[in-house]
Amino acid sequence: MLFERPDDDTLYDALIARSADYEGQAYVCVKTTGIFCRLTCPARKPKRENTIFFDTIAACMHSGFRPCQRCRPLEQPGREPIVDMLLARLDSEPDVRWTEDELVRRGYDPSTVRRAFKRALGMTFHDIVRYRRLGEAARQLAGGARVIDVQLDAGYESPSGFRAAFQRLVGKAPALSQNRELLFADWFDTPLGPMIAVADKTHLHLLEFHDRKALPTELEALQKRVRSSVAIGRTPAIDQIEMEIRDYFEGRLTTFKTPLALDGTSFEKHVWAKLIEIPVGQTRAYGDLAREMERPEVVRAVGRANGANQLAIIVPCHRILGADGSLTGYGGGLWRKQWLLRHEEKISGYKMERTA
16 A cells, blocks of 8 residues: 655654654655754754655755754665665765766766665665755855855866856857847856846846756747847846846845846736745745735646746745745755745845836
8 A cells, every 4th residue: 555644743743752653754854954854863853833744855855955964864774785885975975076987986886876776765876966065055055155166066077167068058049030139148156056147138038047957948938939049148138137146145135127028928927026026035825926916716827837937036936835835846946945045034124126
């Protein structure tokens, strides 16, 4: 019989009782510490409102939480020794860059490692390496650390490696056709990794983190929608948004003034306008937006419109949480969403607005 996870209140009761009834079938993530634990963890118990429960270790790590050092949820008895050996090496050799070549150099077969980790933890060894690296970056930044080496967070060996990847993403613009104005794309560094901006001479069309999986599809769709092409270059709108994003990360920004080309349906534009109205330091659920639009029956459509947003941070879809207060999805990665919300808590004495 398949395991049916009980509701969160039942799991919280099990956490308080340190019950082993759900061992290996549910884990608790603690919002205030950024860690996840077994329900049997002997550590001091968090308040109910600070907990989120997931079925798998992969879901916990994908949401930006790191494993507890007391109950060690990554450790499981009776599994393949190669998993425990490599997890131990991750802890004892934190500075090693664990590429496939590094695994081979140490005598491991990468395909064997990949299958063993998928069987044991539901994700690959390199997934764990990446989540740990991104989670550590987010914690350092949230704690006020100086901006770390961005291209290493992005997984590139050098700045030139990222530039080459950016050029491949944008490609070479074909000859201008139909007498339409070209769009231009460029990138700039932020504490959470490079962001790619696409704009015409006056308006910003797209702003996304460089590693968003849907970015190539978004760029292709944008070119079809505006019946134009994208070339590498700068416009005043890109210069302006770079300056404003920098001020936002430094906690000085109260108003985004870069003109926006909101390329969407009338319904999507309505949802995006509601997102912009959410004050810094506050969050909403999809249902909240639907009720504010006086259309409570369109919750799913609101979710789709939220996902269709191509202007990260400016149209703040990161301020949308699940109905239960969980982080839910975010195209830029849940670790970034968690960081942005924490950052905005610090500057919540200001209200971010945009002018037409």
